[in-house]
Amino acid sequence: xPSITKPLIPLSPLPKNELGLTIRDYxxxxxxxxxxxxxxxxxxxxxxxxxxxxxxxxxxAKLSGxxxxxxxxxxxxxxxxxxxxxxxxxxxxxxxAIAANRELTYIGISGDGDSLSIGLGHLMHGIRRNxxxxxxxxxxxxxxxxxxxxxxxxxxxxRPKKGEANTLAPIxxxxxxxxxxxxxxxxxxxxxxxxxxxxxxxxxxxNGFALIDVISPCVTFNDHEGSTKSYKFMRDHEVKEVETDxxxxxxxxxxxxxxxxxxxxxMHDGSVVSFRSVPEGYDPHDRMKVEEYIRDRQSRGEIVxxxxxxxxxxxxxxxxxxxxxxxxxxxxxxxLCPGAAQLAAMQEDFx
Amino acid sequence: MEPTNDQDPNYYHKVVDCQxxxxxxxxxxxxxxxxxxxxFDDAYMLNRQSNVxxxxxxxxxxxxxxxxxxxxxxxxxxxAICRLKRVASDLKxxxxxxxxxxxxxxxxxxxxxxxxxxxxxxxxxDLLPLGYxxxxxxxxxxxxxxxxxxxxxxxxxxxxxxxxxxxxxDMGVDVRYNTPITSLRALLAEGFDSxxxxxxxxxxxxxxxxxxxxxxxxxxxxxxxxxxxxxxxxVDSIGSRVxxxxxxxxxxxxxxxxxRLGGTDIKVMARRPREYFKxxxxxxxxxxxxxxxxxxxxxxxxxxxxxxxLVGMEFDVLEWDPGARQSTVLxxxxxxxxxxxxxxxxxxxxxxxxRDLGMEFGDWDMxxxxxxxxxxxxxxxxxxxxxxxxxxxIIWAVAHGHxxxxxxxxxxSNVDLKDRPxxxxxxxxxxxxMSEWSYHNDYNPSKRQKMSHVELTKRxxxxxxxxxxxxxxxQTVREVQRCLNCxxxxxxxxxxxxxxxxxxxxxxxxxxxxxxxxxxxxxxxxLSAPAANLDQDLYVSAPLPQxxxxxxxxxxxxxxxxxxxxxxxxxxxxxxxxxxxxxxxASTNFIRIGAMSPSGANRGN
Numbered sequence: 023x024p025s026i027t028k029p030l031i032p033l034s035p036l037p038k039n040e041l042g043l044t045i046r047d048y049x050x051x052x053x054x055x056x057x058x059x060x061x062x063x064x065x066x067x068x069x070x071x072x073x074x075x076x077x078x079x080x081x082x083a084k085l086s087g088x089x090x091x092x093x094x095x096x097x098x099x100x101x102x103x104x105x106x107x108x109x110x111x112x113x114x115x116x117x118x119a120i121a122a123n124r125e126l127t128y129i130g131i132s133g134d135g136d137s138l139s140i141g142l143g144h145l146m147h148g149i150r151r152n153x154x155x156x157x158x159x160x161x162x163x164x165x166x167x168x169x170x171x172x173x174x175x176x177x178x179x180x181r182p183k184k185g186e187a188n189t190l191a192p193i194x195x196x197x198x199x200x201x202x203x204x205x206x207x208x209x210x211x212x213x214x215x216x217x218x219x220x221x222x223x224x225x226x227x228x229n230g231f232a233l234i235d236v237i238s239p240c241v242t243f244n245d246h247e248g249s250t251k252s253y254k255f256m257r258d259h260e261v262k263e264v265e266t267d268x269x270x271x272x273x274x275x276x277x278x279x280x281x282x283x284x285x286x287x288x289m290h291d292g293s294v295v296s297f298r299s300v301p302e303g304y305d306p307h308d309r310m311k312v313e314e315y316i317r318d319r320q321s322r323g324e325i326v327x328x329x330x331x332x333x334x335x336x337x338x339x340x341x342x343x344x345x346x347x348x349x350x351x352x353x354x355x356x357x358l359c360p361g362a363a364q365l366a367a368m369q370e371d372f373x
Numbered sequence: 374m375e376p377t378n379d380q381d382p383n384y385y386h387k388v389v390d391c392q393x394x395x396x397x398x399x400x401x402x403x404x405x406x407x408x409x410x411x412x413f414d415d416a417y418m419l420n421r422q423s424n425v426x427x428x429x430x431x432x433x434x435x436x437x438x439x440x441x442x443x444x445x446x447x448x449x450x451x452x453a454i455c456r457l458k459r460v461a462s463d464l465k466x467x468x469x470x471x472x473x474x475x476x477x478x479x480x481x482x483x484x485x486x487x488x489x490x491x492x493x494x495x496x497x498x499d500l501l502p503l504g505y506x507x508x509x510x511x512x513x514x515x516x517x518x519x520x521x522x523x524x525x526x527x528x529x530x531x532x533x534x535x536x537x538x539x540x541x542x543d544m545g546v547d548v549r550y551n552t553p554i555t556s557l558r559a560l561l562a563e564g565f566d567s568x569x570x571x572x573x574x575x576x577x578x579x580x581x582x583x584x585x586x587x588x589x590x591x592x593x594x595x596x597x598x599x600x601x602x603x604x605x606x607x608v609d610s611i612g613s614r615v616x617x618x619x620x621x622x623x624x625x626x627x628x629x630x631x632x633r634l635g636g637t638d639i640k641v642m643a644r645r646p647r648e649y650f651k652x653x654x655x656x657x658x659x660x661x662x663x664x665x666x667x668x669x670x671x672x673x674x675x676x677x678x679x680x681x682x683l684v685g686m687e688f689d690v691l692e693w694d695p696g697a698r699q700s701t702v703l704x705x706x707x708x709x710x711x712x713x714x715x716x717x718x719x720x721x722x723x724x725x726x727x728r729d730l731g732m733e734f735g736d737w738d739m740x741x742x743x744x745x746x747x748x749x750x751x752x753x754x755x756x757x758x759x760x761x762x763x764x765x766x767i768i769w770a771v772a773h774g775h776x777x778x779x780x781x782x783x784x785x786s787n788v789d790l791k792d793r794p795x796x797x798x799x800x801x802x803x804x805x806x807m808s809e810w811s812y813h814n815d816y817n818p819s820k821r822q823k824m825s826h827v828e829l830t831k832r833x834x835x836x837x838x839x840x841x842x843x844x845x846x847x848q849t850v851r852e853v854q855r856c857l858n859c860x861x862x863x864x865x866x867x868x869x870x871x872x873x874x875x876x877x878x879x880x881x882x883x884x885x886x887x888x889x890x891x892x893x894x895x896x897x898x899x900l901s902a903p904a905a906n907l908d909q910d911l912y913v914s915a916p917l918p919q920x921x922x923x924x925x926x927x928x929x930x931x932x933x934x935x936x937x938x939x940x941x942x943x944x945x946x947x948x949x950x951x952x953x954x955x956x957x958x959a960s961t962n963f964i965r966i967g968a969m970s971p972s973g974a975n976r977g978n
Contacts, residue, residue: 024936024940025935029816029881029932030816030818030881031816031930032448058940059873059875062874062875063878066877212873213872213873215874253873257872
């Protein structure tokens, strides 16, 4: 716990976004995580992304479950709505909130324990329903809050700080999400904001469930020799062949003409995700090829990062259910509840 | 860029902007923390070590430290360093037992000091503890030099001046009052081992325009001579309408003194627009508060003398081009007046130095003085203060005195004058525990405290009523917390860094970046926040172990809050107290005082 709150220094001019807010307006309380925790860097990337996109803080809802990761919504966008739910139960809570008010931007922060153990069923159904939210897994391979037991994402052979090496096969959220039909799948590294911030922005713009698996080292329990989720291991094994830029909808002039072979994806809101470089034969729309590429790299002990798969054509939860474009919470009671006469008429149909 | 060499004392010294800007390199943050803890004696002694006259300078210093202060770049107002220095001086107790011991047995060397101003007193202060005999020749009946004759008592009370000069004289100076030196040849013949010339710049500049010498009874005065007459009580009144020609600090003292001696309509006449004034802004403010009118763009043309009596002065009214380089005369005006005081500068005069002694004189008939050793071309004769290179201010005179004392000590010890003791530094971690530092690291948003003045109605009752009341306890408590502790340095140990970005995310002023190396201008453009202030250095680390990138810190607006070090998981960042070790002649008797100590005890050695 730091001795002081990050002071507000009246340096002028602090840059402002389109809403006239400085980046300091998108921060939250002081982090109480361990010094050097990868999660704090993810928090900083989220702060940057929302500030750069000029998202009004009161139009953001941040949700989480339980764990070190799930503490982090407190540390960004203090003006946003928030819900800290039960362990692994963030998705149902978020689904309910989204059903009631689709006008907010939803971001859920979870960890490998919260998402891949106790909450795995909910995560899968969130993907299946294509709930329109950003879902960040701060993945460090250990249960940090309970002092460093190996989690469901720990690789075979990865050594905990104390005790035996892991022998159980890991659950990889990226390949799992590919097989479940997820529409936006990315992997990144907390120590690389140049990659993480554009991915975060693209995820916010995505029309559906946007999964970002962020390798976020646990500096206290999983940053040692023998760990496969340490800062050092990531820097030695990360492959960044899939590089993307995010071009917001309001950017009038394209900085440069995309290079030959580059791929552009127009997002639902008109913004553009531009793939600066992809490996030969790679197509971020082709689920099979993406999975093949990732598994191939995995077999060589490499960790692929970047925005790996995106499908902007799929319908999200509200579109599938043909709900009104405004949030249900904004509808007048008379529309929301048509009354006993309508109910009686409906029931007549079932006779 | 090459990795920064933080083992060179100059690197961190430059980060302590105030100390770097001070000619005597006073440890400002160190003594401000002592004041914060109520250690006024310690704060006073830490000041005295470098600037010798904390009480005097706490009222009269030209404050080169304040425009340099980092706080100015952060919230637009520097820490009131000078005022805090006065607090230390006003609240100190008896410090006599902390002064260096003077050996009863002398070392057999005799030094002559000509003048008893700040530079000569500093020389005596530095040499007496080493067993030197110091003979001081003073033309007047009291010590202090221009500090006494040119600074009015309402700015510098006699008691403060008396106390701080007497401390040095009491170390055993053989002071000869009313003894102007009229011949260097005769003094050389007295066989001193060394002579220090600290006679100031005693001649006020003349304004030779028509009418200057046509009066029967003089009502036109040279500013510094007039102030001297006021200081010694030879002048106790002036006409009601007074014109001051010139707009430097002497002019400010002249106009405010006139206000107290009967002047009611006082005008300070400036040739150029306000932004070119030489007077310190706060002195201009104080003068205007007292009803002095400052008139710009008026160039003196002639004195109007009728029947041998001064009745007014004629001026060209000027229009300046934007750079105030060229003027055109618009018209002329005559301003009636009873007295005129000329304060257009002062210069050196050495009529008492025979030109056949082998001492080389250069431009403007000034002796050639070595910038490091303070020695003239006549071996054994040293210059300092305004006598060396013309008018500066007290703090420069003190700095010259320290250097001259080292030279004299070298000379008398048969050591080459250029072989000077180097500056050193101590760097000590200030970590007291988890997220705990030995200094108050939080940023305090207080505004600069405003000095209270004696109310205007009372102010003119007597000449010796000090106008500035000093800071109250509440003001002091607020002002000390504005200091950013720039001497508690962010020290970085590259091999320990795991590049987790924690320090970069937490930094409240975005002064840290991890990036690939490049040349300076390239790096400056690629940082978290562009580093536009070229006066401030970039710290560049050795290549980091994991990626070979470098940690870059822009020193410009770091508030030394220590959050980078608190959030660093590997202690690659640490907050370390930089303590500059300044060599003095009496380094063996060097008074070392702990710069900080939470327990209230000194970290002395």
